[in-house]
Amino acid sequence: MGLDGPVDLCDAGGPLSTPVQESLNWNTPQRKESTMSRKIHIFDTTLRDGEQVPGAKLNRRQKLEIAEQLARLGVDVIEAGFPCSSPEDLKAVQTVAEQVKGPVIAGLARAVQQDIDIAWEAVKKAERPRIHVFLGSSDIHLQKKLRRDRESALHQAVEAVKYAKKYCEDVEYSTEDASRSDFDYLCRVIEACIQAGATVINVPDTVGYALPEQYGELIRNLREKVPALDKVILSVHCHNDLGLAVANSLAAVRNGAEQVECTINGVGERAGNASLEEIVMAIRTRESFFDAHTTLNTKEIYRTSRMVSRLMNIPVQPNKAIVGSNAFAHSSGIHQDGILKDRSTYEIIRPEDVGIKAHSLVLTARSGRAALRHRLEELGYELTDEQFQKVHKRFLNVADRKKEISSQDLATIVEIELTKVSETYTFDSLQTMSGNTMQPLASVTLIKDDEKITDAATGNGPVNAVFNCIERIVGESGELRDYDLKAVTTGKDALGEAMVRVEIRGAIYSGIGTSPDVIEASARAYVNAFNRFFANGNG
Numbered sequence: 001m002g003l004d005g006p007v008d009l010c011d012a013g014g015p016l017s018t019p020v021q022e023s024l025n026w027n028t029p030q031r032k033e034s035t036m037s038r039k040i041h042i043f044d045t046t047l048r049d050g051e052q053v054p055g056a057k058l059n060r061r062q063k064l065e066i067a068e069q070l071a072r073l074g075v076d077v078i079e080a081g082f083p084c085s086s087p088e089d090l091k092a093v094q095t096v097a098e099q100v101k102g103p104v105i106a107g108l109a110r111a112v113q114q115d116i117d118i119a120w121e122a123v124k125k126a127e128r129p130r131i132h133v134f135l136g137s138s139d140i141h142l143q144k145k146l147r148r149d150r151e152s153a154l155h156q157a158v159e160a161v162k163y164a165k166k167y168c169e170d171v172e173y174s175t176e177d178a179s180r181s182d183f184d185y186l187c188r189v190i191e192a193c194i195q196a197g198a199t200v201i202n203v204p205d206t207v208g209y210a211l212p213e214q215y216g217e218l219i220r221n222l223r224e225k226v227p228a229l230d231k232v233i234l235s236v237h238c239h240n241d242l243g244l245a246v247a248n249s250l251a252a253v254r255n256g257a258e259q260v261e262c263t264i265n266g267v268g269e270r271a272g273n274a275s276l277e278e279i280v281m282a283i284r285t286r287e288s289f290f291d292a293h294t295t296l297n298t299k300e301i302y303r304t305s306r307m308v309s310r311l312m313n314i315p316v317q318p319n320k321a322i323v324g325s326n327a328f329a330h331s332s333g334i335h336q337d338g339i340l341k342d343r344s345t346y347e348i349i350r351p352e353d354v355g356i357k358a359h360s361l362v363l364t365a366r367s368g369r370a371a372l373r374h375r376l377e378e379l380g381y382e383l384t385d386e387q388f389q390k391v392h393k394r395f396l397n398v399a400d401r402k403k404e405i406s407s408q409d410l411a412t413i414v415e416i417e418l419t420k421v422s423e424t425y426t427f428d429s430l431q432t433m434s435g436n437t438m439q440p441l442a443s444v445t446l447i448k449d450d451e452k453i454t455d456a457a458t459g460n461g462p463v464n465a466v467f468n469c470i471e472r473i474v475g476e477s478g479e480l481r482d483y484d485l486k487a488v489t490t491g492k493d494a495l496g497e498a499m500v501r502v503e504i505r506g507a508i509y510s511g512i513g514t515s516p517d518v519i520e521a522s523a524r525a526y527v528n529a530f531n532r533f534f535a536n537g538n539g
């Protein structure tokens, strides 16, 4: 269980030289509105489509935290949820609508009055509310799911748009499963919905079936056949079942789409949605090719990615484009040599442009509060005094065991301190004994209601023994479904991050724990999973 971390992302400093191609706009500051290139609207659905991932359910406070970060990132639209799916989701969308300023706040609704009523209830207090209505348009969906004919579905779509329009000026209509729909029928539905008042028309590849060339052609043909689309925003929404969500979205942008629906880290049901950071950085890096731009503050991308990964308990694969821990790590000798001579030899995006910063100032246990505060501000954290106290305490704790605290250590500390679930049990301490000639033994102490509870257990390994202890203390048994351990920072004294998925009474709960000690990180993650179980009203 070594912690051989990836190459340090924060290592990317040094002067930059002139880009070798005109499309490598390295030195261009954050893009401003241009009269020449088209603006592509970024519609983030991490909180709706992304949240449908099993085990990634967010509570209201977590949703708000992500929504506030998405506003800092500068997305144009936040789809905050599907309000009629549960009273809790309704409340969460309401909270986001009331508190998050800047982006349009959208709520999803099926094309029925009751859903639309609830969606409006959820978003009506937003600065800029949007109701997003959807209905299937493919024959497969109409016949097999909705059991109805094309004409009555078209009528229902029009009625739904008109009904939503009574509440809200901004109404988006999604032709669900558009990529498998009859083209002429699709055109008729779109035309009728625009006539009924829709301001955005979305053409989703709901099942991830489309191929880039074909999907681009669909968008181009729609633009040709339905001139009314010029009056509204044409949107796309792609799923990644064939690994083509980003490619399809970009093909659509090339052929006239003006809004892209996507999620941070590409999270979403099944193989996920189109990944926001890949779409945004592809458009930015190849701006002249697309003749288009977005108005996102790309320097917030990395922080948003980390936050979503942590709050949803979905790790980011190391080789993930843009935000993976190896995305900017050059390991081959030839590449390293090139990078040292001139970064543009092998690097098309500067790590700084997505918010991965290079730093010279080193924080240690002796760094004062002012230095810590300064670094936190530099990393973009705006903490209240109370939050700062918590972070400072944890910082001292980690600094005691680690010589240097890097920016990534700090980001991890902040995220852990500020995104806690309510703790029924708090981790206190542990001891383990193991070796190749004895049965591993562990003793763990947890705190519940100010009372320390200690128990001991054996296991087939030290981590397993610790998990058995925790189960004895909380009085519930869990089945470990997934266990992942990685270094979130580098060096011999790196912080280790453990993520677990535990099945408890038939449902999956995720947990995360961080510590320089891998067994402690695992214990914290396991306790965190049980805390989620208890926070869900169990126990």
Ligand SMILES: [Zn+2]
Binding pocket: 049, 206, 237, 239, 273
């Ligand atoms: Zn979707």
